[in-house]
Amino acid sequence: MNVPKPEYIDFPGSRTVVVRFSELPVSRMPEAMDRAYRALGEAMQQGAFRPAGPAFSRYESVPDETATFETGFPVEDPLAEAMTVGDVRIVPSELPACTLAISQHVGPYEGLGESWRSFVDQVESEGRTTLMPFWEAYDTEPGPDVDPETLITGLAVPVKDDSNTA
Template identity: 45%
Template sequence: MSETPSWAAPPHEQVTYLTTQQIPTVVRKAEEVLPDDMPGIFDESFTALVPALQEHGIQIAGPAFSLHHRMPGATMTFELGFPVATPLDGELEAGGITFYPSSMPATQVATVSHLGGYDGLSGAWGALMQQVGADGRQPALPFWEVYVTEPSPDMDPSTLRTDLVLPYEG
């Protein structure tokens, strides 16, 4: 098992098991979000957060992520933000949004890189969970996505890389 963040390594299309380290983050907490509302929440959050972190001298230490605290259903509850070099001291207001200090957990995870558009993430998650179960492990919460490739309006979605990270027991 490795402690290197999956996003720092080349894409890995086979499920890889590793141990993550606790990493401080700055996040927006999103509760009971409809799937169709996610793109807008992501856009407004990252548009406000990046300059606010720069203004406060807080260094972003990796790609954007979303950390999900429960399995998705009709709605989703998650945190979205960035890992940071030093923890945020208190709340941060930016663009009418409150951001909070949080952290990525230190735990054992299964991870795989999804290469392609966001519309393929559901299938990639299904395949990851199936492989983890086949390997005799039980998926656990919270799970997260790391958006290794920063999206832009004019990019080819097939060039996107999203790392899926699934804690497990067993």
């Protein structure tokens, strides 16, 4: 595992369209995300929204036994109102404007936890405090014909610079 050195950007924020999950057992995340993205895909086909970037998941806290997160897409035009596709509720949300540390994980999703730890350790060793929420962008779309070793996942965490604190 090799996580590139973090870069820091001024992120302007982004409107999003998402499916929210609260205290979902981590073991159920893949199934829940599949259901969410199927519903989001159907909503796109219905013309409810157009993505303005790759799919992502935004976490409100570090997953442990459970995870509270939302998964969806950035959009230029906000969803007019919440909607339901099947039994999946789709809602408008946003990624906050902030100073953002970014990097990438290359490889299977099973290695994401280790990449996140390495990334956060690098950020904190550079005198910055990581904040919530944090998110990951699925820059390579997974699928049956995609080699998991080639998956690229963007890592993003808001930060506060502590190096200038007296």
